[in-house]
Every structure is written in C-alpha cells, then in structure tokens.
Amino acid sequence: MTYCVGLKLNSGLVFMSDTRTNAGVDNVSKFRKMFTWVTEGERVVTLMTAGNLATTQAVASILDERTKAPADRNPSILEVPSMFQVAQLVGETLRDVIASNEGEGQAADAFNASIIVGGQIQESEPRLFLIYPEGNFIEASSDTPFFQIGETKYGRPILVRAYAPDLSFEDAVKLLMLSFDSTLKANLSVGLPFDLQVYEAGSLKIGREKRIEAGDPYFQQISSGWGEALKEAFDSLPSFEF
C-alpha cells in the first residue's frame, strides 16, 4: 500500500508521501512516490502516486520522457497551458498504461493506480487534482480541500478535525505528520521515510522539500507528544454517567 496526502491551503499546496511498497509482507521495498516538474518562473507540477508500482513508474517515466523530447507529437507536462490540461494529460497517460497491461488478459484491477497532481502555471491559481484509474479526475475545492490516496482511513479523522484553509505551512506539516503517524501505527504497508514538499502560491519555483527519515527528531517528538496530548484531551472530556 501507500499513503499520500495533498493539501490545498490559502497560502499554497503541501504534499506528503510515504516510500514503502510491498507485494506481500516479505517483499518490501522503498520507492519515491513524489515527482516534480519545474520551469522556474513559469510552472511547478507535483505528482504523487498510489497503486501498482509498475503502472505508476511507467506513468511518471512517460511524462518525464515527453518533457525531454520536444519534437514528440504528444504534449508535455511542461508545455500544456493549464493545470486542468496537466490533469487531463496525466489521466490519459494513466489510463493508457493500465489499458496496455489489461490487454495481456490479466485481471483489470491488478494494474490500477491513483494519482494526486497539483501545482501552478503562470498567473492562474494553484490547483490540486485527484486522478482515478479510469483517467478522469476531480479537483479540490473549499468543501474538499485535501486528497488522500492509498491507505486513507486511519489518517483521515485527524485531517477532518484539524484542517483549516488558513493553516501555516508549519502547522500543515505538523498535521500531516500526525495523519501519517496514525496510519503508520496501524498499517505495516505504510512506512518511513516520508517525502515532504511545500509549494508557496505565486512563487513558481520548487518550495521547501525534505525527506523525513526514520530517526527524524521532529517526527519522533510529534509521535510521542501526540500520545500524551491525546491522553490529556481524552481526560479533559467528561466521563460517561450511567
């Protein structure tokens, strides 16, 4: 499995992904699931993937190759004029990759994948999309300002409760750490290190990035501190009376 979250804030976008992939519990590997394309001053596009690793790596590679072969008749993620068209391009690529595998007669679901893609192009607003295996997609809005893919359930309650559009980047990262920590504690298929990237609206350059390793002191502080803080929160509520 996998866990990735993309948050849309007033001040920009925040992306976080884990790096664990597994085919059975004894076939565990570490792969980056976050990919970024940048033309500084013009566009930044970040993509995170969940699902079949062969599918998601193929999608990322195809998208990347096109940016390096400008003569190719297909559009490149660095050339299309809007984030909407970026989402279309990623969706079509994803659908094509899945379809090409299904043609071999394998079970349709086995090659599925989902993608979160977000970024900004020139003067338009930063946008965030969730792309389905069928190639269609939805966009984050003020009603649904974040997307999760992969093992989404354990980390959802804290996101639902503590997300606010005016969170600072620092607090948004704290929130994501808590969401990832809840998932990590419950599911072996999500694992450290995590990749973190922040995109500041209007900057049109890659924002702050960090790989959060297993021994990261801030993550450990948050993880152990959250146990205490939750305990206090729990105690602060009145007990049930029969």
Place this chain on the structure above:
Amino acid sequence: MTYCVGLKLNSGLVFMSDTRTNAGVDNVSKFRKMFTWVTEGERVVTLMTAGNLATTQAVASILDERTKAPADRNPSILEVPSMFQVAQLVGETLRDVIASNEGEGQAADAFNASIIVGGQIQESEPRLFLIYPEGNFIEASSDTPFFQIGETKYGRPILVRAYAPDLSFEDAVKLLMLSFDSTLKANLSVGLPFDLQVYEAGSLKIGREKRIEAGDPYFQQISSGWGEALKEAFDSLPSFEF
C-alpha cells in the same frame, strides 16, 4: 457496513455496536446487532455481528432457538460449560449458515459475517472472542485487549492510543464514543443509535445497558468537545521548522 467494538478491561467487558445496515446508499435500515443470553448467577453471553444481515440474523436466531428447545440434540449457548465452547458453537453455527447459502451457487464472499462474542460462565474469567466467517476464532489477551468488526479503520487510532486495561467503565464508554464518532464522521454506513452494554466481572448478570439515540446529549457533548480538545492538543505540539 457496521461498526462494533468489544473491550476487555480488568473490571469486565464493554460492548458497543451501531444499528445501521445498508445495501446501497438508498436502502438503509436499522437493526440491532447486539444479542445477549443470560442465566443469572450462572452465565452471561453477549454477541455482536457484522456482515451479511441475513447471515447474522440467522446465526442469532438459531442460537436463540436452541436455548428454547432443550430436547434438541445440539448444544445450547446456555448449556455449554465454557466460553471457549460458546465460541466454538457460535463459530460452527456461523460457518454452517454461510455454507448453506454458498450451496446455492452464489459468490462465496457475499454471505460472510464476523462476530464478537464475550461473557463469563460461573467461576472462570470473562473472555472475549473474535469469530471469522470460516468458523475459527481468536481470543483477546493483554496484547490485543479489544476487537473491532465492520468499518474498523477510522476508529482504530484513538483506541490504540487511549485504551488502558485499568480504564473505568465510565472512561471506557467515553473512549468508545470517540471511536464511534470518528467513524461516523467519515463513513455513511455507520449510524446512530448505538447499543451499549457493560458486563462487570464476577457479577454473572446483565450489566448496565443503554441505547444511545441520535440526540443523546452526552454523545453530542463528546462529539463537539472532542473537536475542541483535539484542536488544543494539536496546538500544544511544536510546529514544524523548515
């Protein structure tokens, strides 16, 4: 779907179940999923079910009918001498009901169900079991002191963090309310009212019971208070620094 939790505490057992069943989002009904058999002073057995409603109702009815037909050659849940044999009996009944439906050539998984059963018989300790559709089962221990069935993921992080074997019944109910609230907020297939039952170790009679209705003031207080308490807990942790 469904959400049921059985907790094993030093002082006894606590059971909580929702009442929503659905086949599609426009075919929603309310059914009790908690069943209890008692011979006061001798045994108390409580059972909670998740999965195919026809299967779980059949299991509960068959178990119940046997307690009323003492001449039946099959053992009754009120007669077997230990909680282990109660779990065996429930497991066999569950497997038989599922198998009888599978005989009609339907997809095997469609009739599946899981069951939590717990209670106490005479001088032996209270015991808590999780029964699988195959009829086999596992028992709660100090390492795994609670079982969830149904839509288990959203409500799991708070259980993992705040459970302690020495919780009072009052605090255990508070914990379950929080776990159910997290699930309710994320999943339409889990719904109020909830059924709550507490069994005090050694009492050998039905403990305190309550149906928590949609407007229950304590549940509303917990649900809204938890949002605030979580916010404070969140604020109490240090922000990330880039």
